[in-house]
Amino acid sequence: MPLPLLLFDCDGTLVDSEPLLAEEMATALNAVGLPFEPRDYMGEFRGARFRNIVAELQARFGPVDSEALARAERTMRETLATRLTQELTTLPGARDALDTLRHFPSAVVSNGPESKIQAALKATRLTGYFGKRFFSGYTANCWKPEPCLHLHAASIMGYSADECIAIDDALVGVRAALKAGMTVIHLNRFPERETTPAGAIEIRSMRQVADVIEQLACEHEGAAMPAYSFGK
Template sequence: MTDRQSYSIIEAEAGFRLPKDHHEYVTAEITQRCRDNLKAVAGVHQALEAISLAKCVASSSDVEKLRVTLKITSLYDYFAPHVFSASQVARGKPAPDLFLFAAEKMNTPADRCVVIEDSVVGIQAAVAAGMMVIGFIGGSHCPPCHAEKLMEAGAIRIFSHMTALPRVLGGL
């Protein structure tokens, strides 16, 4: 879901309108906190170096937030210019639009794509797009029962350490 879509839900459920500058304020606050605290998941640089397949990012975050966070974590150069946002399609995850858009831009048939996802709605989107999806549970935001939820959503495998990703992909 895009930030703007989530704001609409918040407004509807809370019964009030957010200030007009809310998005800009939140974006600036998130950017500053990312600059101060954001770190790449352990082992991700090594994993990306070891994977020779074409790579992209297809995220619900807006394009600018993606650019900033990928640069802060020194991941941008692994993916650029193949960084895609839900703001570029009609419907965000769990709809398949974003993944299908990314596959088209990467000139790769959907059934030849492998998606690495850490969210249930992301896995649902990848499955709906006809893509193979592997669940990642190594993020600090993943609760103990997260693996089961990702498998129920359609992940074909689960891994918890980024250093295992090249081996997981090699086993497909």
């Protein structure tokens, strides 16, 4: 049977961009009067769309000036782009996993803008693994945790949901791929704070992902698999 399509999340799965994003997001949000610390992103909002975070904070703390917010977001994204170029690294094990899995069809599926995905892949020299096979929530006009972004990517690539394996570290992405009907691997980097949802396979490191995917491709040949953990 054909090899499954691998749909990788970007931030926190392939590249270690989340600490940088959390810092710049905190700067931008505090500048417009919305209390926010980097640990808030890492603890509560990891992987969420920026506008959804803003909406939740405004519900808690009150509305802010829309023009000031737009300026702060532009500055945040410009500063983040510079920092990604200068400071970004891959997650441990990610490059080795991509080397091992080169014979699988693959793409990147991210809530971030295309420019951010491209900057991250270029800065970490991962572009060669994916080329232009990346799908942004901003381009598709749908974001995790809804399943539409994963389904959009699969459709464009010519695959059905049950022919895909999604790899994501954030619960919003794991839940989105599960809703889409895909096989899901949860890179649970914070097991003391997060529980892998039922139906997903848990791993704790990107060093594990290639073995898990090779095993799934060999044993299940695209069929739905039982929920069990590789992380313990």
